[in-house]
Amino acid sequence: MFVLVGMETIVAYAFDRLVDSDRVRAGIRRVEAYYGELWGETATRSGSDAGPVGLLSWRRRTPSCNWPAWQEEAGLSVASLHAPLGYESVVGDIAPERAAVPLALAARKAPERLLELAPPFVLCVLDQNAQRLDLYTDSVGLGRIFQLRTADGWVWSNRPAAACLFADVAATPSVSGWRFAAGCGWFMGASMPYEYVSVVPGATHVEVRGRDGRMTVSRIDATSVWSGNTSIPETAAALQGVARSIGRLWPGTPTVDLSGGRDSRVVAAAFLSAGVDVRLNSYGAEAETAKTLVRALPFEVDHAVSTPSNAAAPAKAVAPAKVVASAKAAAAVAPVPLPGVIERIRRWHRYGDGLRPSSYLFHQPPSDLAGVDHLAIGGAGGEVAHGHFYPRDVAAIDQLPLHAKIEAFTQRLSRRLVAANGVPAAAREAVETQIRSVLDEAGRSGLQDARMLDYFYVVERLRRWGTTGERSGVVSPLLLPAFSRAAFRLTTSQRLQNALHLELIEQLMPQWTAVPFFKTTSAAPVQVKRLGAAADHEAVRARLDGVGDDAVRALWKRSSEATSSASDEAVLRQLLWQSVFDDHLAEVNRHLSRPVIIQPEVKPGVQPRVRRTTRAWRRVRRNRAARRMARTALWRVLRKYFR
Numbered sequence: 001m002f003v004l005v006g007m008e009t010i011v012a013y014a015f016d017r018l019v020d021s022d023r024v025r026a027g028i029r030r031v032e033a034y035y036g037e038l039w040g041e042t043a044t045r046s047g048s049d050a051g052p053v054g055l056l057s058w059r060r061r062t063p064s065c066n067w068p069a070w071q072e073e074a075g076l077s078v079a080s081l082h083a084p085l086g087y088e089s090v091v092g093d094i095a096p097e098r099a100a101v102p103l104a105l106a107a108r109k110a111p112e113r114l115l116e117l118a119p120p121f122v123l124c125v126l127d128q129n130a131q132r133l134d135l136y137t138d139s140v141g142l143g144r145i146f147q148l149r150t151a152d153g154w155v156w157s158n159r160p161a162a163a164c165l166f167a168d169v170a171a172t173p174s175v176s177g178w179r180f181a182a183g184c185g186w187f188m189g190a191s192m193p194y195e196y197v198s199v200v201p202g203a204t205h206v207e208v209r210g211r212d213g214r215m216t217v218s219r220i221d222a223t224s225v226w227s228g229n230t231s232i233p234e235t236a237a238a239l240q241g242v243a244r245s246i247g248r249l250w251p252g253t254p255t256v257d258l259s260g261g262r263d264s265r266v267v268a269a270a271f272l273s274a275g276v277d278v279r280l281n282s283y284g285a286e287a288e289t290a291k292t293l294v295r296a297l298p299f300e301v302d303h304a305v306s307t308p309s310n311a312a313a314p315a316k317a318v319a320p321a322k323v324v325a326s327a328k329a330a331a332a333v334a335p336v337p338l339p340g341v342i343e344r345i346r347r348w349h350r351y352g353d354g355l356r357p358s359s360y361l362f363h364q365p366p367s368d369l370a371g372v373d374h375l376a377i378g379g380a381g382g383e384v385a386h387g388h389f390y391p392r393d394v395a396a397i398d399q400l401p402l403h404a405k406i407e408a409f410t411q412r413l414s415r416r417l418v419a420a421n422g423v424p425a426a427a428r429e430a431v432e433t434q435i436r437s438v439l440d441e442a443g444r445s446g447l448q449d450a451r452m453l454d455y456f457y458v459v460e461r462l463r464r465w466g467t468t469g470e471r472s473g474v475v476s477p478l479l480l481p482a483f484s485r486a487a488f489r490l491t492t493s494q495r496l497q498n499a500l501h502l503e504l505i506e507q508l509m510p511q512w513t514a515v516p517f518f519k520t521t522s523a524a525p526v527q528v529k530r531l532g533a534a535a536d537h538e539a540v541r542a543r544l545d546g547v548g549d550d551a552v553r554a555l556w557k558r559s560s561e562a563t564s565s566a567s568d569e570a571v572l573r574q575l576l577w578q579s580v581f582d583d584h585l586a587e588v589n590r591h592l593s594r595p596v597i598i599q600p601e602v603k604p605g606v607q608p609r610v611r612r613t614t615r616a617w618r619r620v621r622r623n624r625a626a627r628r629m630a631r632t633a634l635w636r637v638l639r640k641y642f643r
Contacts, residue, residue, distance in 0.1 A: 012156035052210035085118035120469035131210035141202025142469035184428035238482035240274035260289030262517025265381025269509035348583035358577035381478035385487035422571035532559035
C-alpha cells in the first residue's frame with residue numbers, strides 16, 4: 001500500500017499483495033504529469049516508506065498556513081488536507097506548527113474526538129514501526145475522500161482523476177452519477193461523475209495494517225454527532241474558540257465578510273468578541289446594514305465597502321407586479337451576450353475534476369491550483385438553523401403521520417430541485433427516490449419532524465454540491481458540530497424565527513441585537529444568460545443534439561429565440577456540462593500506460609462493415625506454415641494483393 005497526499009491532492013493506495021516498486025513510481029509519474037501544469041512550480045514533495053505502506057506529500061514550497069501539510073516525529077508521518085479548526089480542544093495549547101503529530105496520536109486513541117473539530121479536514125497517519133496507515137474524515141465529509149476498487153487493491157483520493165491515474169485505470173463516466181446531476185445539479189448519495197469511484201462518508205476511520213493486509217472501516221452515525229445538549233453559552237464559546245484558532249493558523253489579519261444577513265453576522269460577532277484582530281468587508285445592497293452594525297460597536301474596527309469586479313451593478317427596483325416570473329416576461333429583458341462556453345467548461349472540469357456544479361459556467365475558472373490559496377471565511381452551514389429547504393406549508397406537513405410526512409416533504413423537495421421541463425424521466429425518478437431514502441434515514445435516526453429537511457441539506461446539498469472542501473483555506477466556523485447540535489434542537493417555529501442566530505448574537509455581540517436582518521423588499525427583472533447567445537452557439541447546439549431528445553431541442557429553440565426561462569437554461573447547462581465532461585476524460589486517459597479503446601459510433605440504420613471469408617481461406621489461416629509466413633516482412637508487402 002502507498003499513499004499520496006499533496007497540494008490539493010490526496011491519493012491512498014492499498015495493494016492486496018506485494019507489487020514491484022516501479023509500479024508505484026509509475027503511478028506517481030502519471031499523477032505528476034497530469035497535475036504538474038495545475039501545480040506550477042509551487043509544489044514540493046516529501047515521503048516516507050514502511051514496507052507495504054507508505055506516505056507521500058506534495059505541498060506548497062511557501063505555505064500560506066501555519067498548520068503543517070507534512071510532519072514527521074517519533075516514527076510517525078502525518079499528512080493533512082485542510083487545517084483542523086479548533087484543534088486546541090483536542091491537543092491543548094500547542095503551536096500549530098508542532099500540533100499535527102499530537103493530533104494524530106490523540107486520534108488513534110479516540111477517533112471520535114476529531115468529530116468535534118470544524119469541517120473540512122482529512123488526516124492521514126503513517127506509523128513506520130507498526131506499518132499501519134490511518135485515514136480520518138470530518139463529521140460531515142466535507143473534507144473530500146473518494147475511493148476506487150481496482151483488481152488488486154484500493155485507491156483513495158480527494159481528486160478522482162488522480163485515483164484513476166495512479167491506479168492506471170481508464171476514467172469513464174458514471175451513468176447513475178450523471179443521472180442524478182441531470183435531475184438536480186449535483187451527484188447525490190455516494191455517486192460520482194466517474195464510474196467505479198464513490199464517496200467515503202463523513203465521520204469515517206479507515207485503518208490498514210500492512211503486515212497482515214487487514215483493512216477496517218468504522219463510521220460514527222452523523223445524527224449521534226449532532227445530538228446532545230449544547231447550551232447557547234457553550235456554542236458561543238466554541239465559535240470564539242474556532243475564531244482564535246483561525247487567528248493562530250493563518251498569519252496576518254483575516255478578512256471577514258459582514259453583510260446584512262444572519263450567518264455572516266454570527267461569524268463576525270464570534271471573531272470580534274474573541275478579541276481576534278480582523279478586517280470587515282461588505283458590498284452590495286446590504287452594505288448600509290453592515291455600516292449600521294459597525295457604528296454600533298463599542299470599539300474601532302477596520303471596515304471596507306467594496307464592489308467585486310465580477311458583480312453586476314444593482315438593478316433598479318421595480319414594483320412586485322413587474323417581477324419576471326415567466327419565459328414570456330423574461331424575453332422582454334435584454335439578452336446577455338456570452339463568450340465561448342465549451343472551452344470554459346473544459347477548464348472547470350480540469351480545475352475541479354468534474355465536481356464543480358454547472359452553475360459555475362458564468363464564472364472564470366482559475367488558471368491553476370497554485371494561485372488559489374487565500375483564506376476565505378464564510379457562513380456555510382448556517383442554513384441548518386433557518387430552514388433552507390422548508391416549504392411554506394411546513395407547519396401543516398409537520399402534523400401528518402410519519403409516512404405521509406416523508407412523502408409530502410419528498411414531493412416538495414423534488415419540485416424544488418428538479419426543473420419542470422426537459423429533465424429525463426429516469427433522472428427525475430432517481431432524484432425523487434434518493435430524496436425519499438435520505439428522509440427515511442433521518443426518520444429512522446429520530447428526526448421525525450421538519451428537521452429531516454435540515455438533515456437532507458447537510459448530508460446531500462452541503463456535502464456534495466458545495467465547494468467548501470474543494471481546496472485548503474476555505475473555512476466556515478458555523479460547520480462546527482456544536483453549532484449543528486444547537487440547530488438540531490430548534491423547533492420548526494424557532495428555526496423560522498432565526499432563534500439560534502438571535503440568541504448567539506445576544507451572547508457574542510449584544511450591541512447588534514437591535515439591528516434587524518437585511519431583507520429584500522423588491523425584485524429586479526431577471527437577466528437570463530442563454531446558451532443560445534454564446535459565441536460558440538453552433539458548437540453548443542451540436543453537443544446538445546448529441547445528448548438530447550425532442551424536449552431538449554425545444555428548450556434550445558427557445559434559448560436561440562431568447563424566450564427561454566432560467567429553469568430552461570439550467571437544464572441545457574447541465575446537459576452541456578455532461579457532454580464536455582467526455583473531453584475531460586479523454587485528457588485524463590491520455591496519461592495512462594495503455595491506450596483507451598473507444599468503440600466507433602454506429603449511426604442508426606447504418607450497419608458496420610463485416611469482412612467475410614470462405615471456408616477454404618479459413619483453413620489456410622489455421623495452417624501452421626501459413627501462420628509463420630504471415631509474420632514475415634514479405635507477407636506484409638504482398639497481403640494487400642490478397643484482399
